[in-house]
Amino acid sequence: MTAKRLRLGVNIDHVATVRNARGGALPDPVRAAHLAIAAGADGITAHLREDRRHIRDADMERLAVELTKPLNFEMAATDEMIALARRLKPHAACLVPEKREERTTEGGLDVVGQENMLAPRIALLREAGCRVSLFIEADEAPIAMAAKLGAPVVELHTGTWCHAVADRHDGKAKAEFARLAHGAAYAASLGIEVHAGHGLDYDTARLLAAVPDFVEFNIGHFLIGEAIFVGFEAAIAQMRAAMDAGRGSVV
Ligand code: PXP
Numbered sequence: 001m002t003a004k005r006l007r008l009g010v011n012i013d014h015v016a017t018v019r020n021a022r023g024g025a026l027p028d029p030v031r032a033a034h035l036a037i038a039a040g041a042d043g044i045t046a047h048l049r050e051d052r053r054h055i056r057d058a059d060m061e062r063l064a065v066e067l068t069k070p071l072n073f074e075m076a077a078t079d080e081m082i083a084l085a086r087r088l089k090p091h092a093a094c095l096v097p098e099k100r101e102e103r104t105t106e107g108g109l110d111v112v113g114q115e116n117m118l119a120p121r122i123a124l125l126r127e128a129g130c131r132v133s134l135f136i137e138a139d140e141a142p143i144a145m146a147a148k149l150g151a152p153v154v155e156l157h158t159g160t161w162c163h164a165v166a167d168r169h170d171g172k173a174k175a176e177f178a179r180l181a182h183g184a185a186y187a188a189s190l191g192i193e194v195h196a197g198h199g200l201d202y203d204t205a206r207l208l209a210a211v212p213d214f215v216e217f218n219i220g221h222f223l224i225g226e227a228i229f230v231g232f233e234a235a236i237a238q239m240r241a242a243m244d245a246g247r248g249s250v251v
Helices: 013-022 029-038 057-066 079-088 115-127 140-148 159-166 170-189 202-209 221-230 232-248
Strands: 007-011 043-047 071-075 092-095 131-136 153-157 193-197 214-219
Touching: 007 193, 007 221, 007 232, 013 029, 013 043, 013 221, 029 043, 029 057, 029 232, 043 057, 057 071, 057 079, 071 079, 079 115, 092 115, 092 153, 115 131, 131 140, 140 153, 140 170, 153 170, 159 170, 159 202, 170 193, 170 202, 202 214, 202 232, 214 221, 221 232
Parallel strands: 007 043, 007 214, 043 071, 071 092, 092 131, 131 153, 153 193, 193 214
Antiparallel strands: none
């Protein structure tokens, strides 16, 4: 059986990080989103954080109106963000944990502990037509809870595995890869669409693409960094090739 082509969602948050470093309007993250789509991205992800450290409200408004491919609005499950998503109606809303002091999203959403808080918020997003995705760890308990909460999509957190690969902790990397592969298969068996993201680069994206249950990868920081050296379009094309090569190794 040949697994389906993986979708690539490009996260443009760090174009906004560079813009905000100087306080002006450039580089424009919305221009980067258009360029990413022209280069082969299947969708765009942007995270409007509570502290607006990168993407801002005006960016989200423009992305929601201008994009020709699906917008994945990453957000904390706060009343403010839910209201904004209900107004902007992005294709997808990905709920993530958020802490002010963190540098980036650390760990998956605590869906088991926050079931009662999440259920009505997921219902509000679904009512507005958003495809709800929960960013969680690749363990059976949160995946089963995501199914119970009626989330059509989960995004499995790949950060721990990517760190282990980068640090050459082979044993940990192997165990983390197995955890991701098992989580993806378990989620797919429950009828949930499975995405992955956080910390992926060419090598890890190629390796993980061999797991046939993944449908979409969301990748940001590495691509924006690579763009400095090879250009944004070339980085996206190379990522696309890495994902296709990995998927081609599925037997
Ligand atoms: N998916 C989610 C839910 C994230 O929070 C992030 C980071 O914002 C990403 C994917 C992309 O991670 P990275 O920027 O490390 O590629």
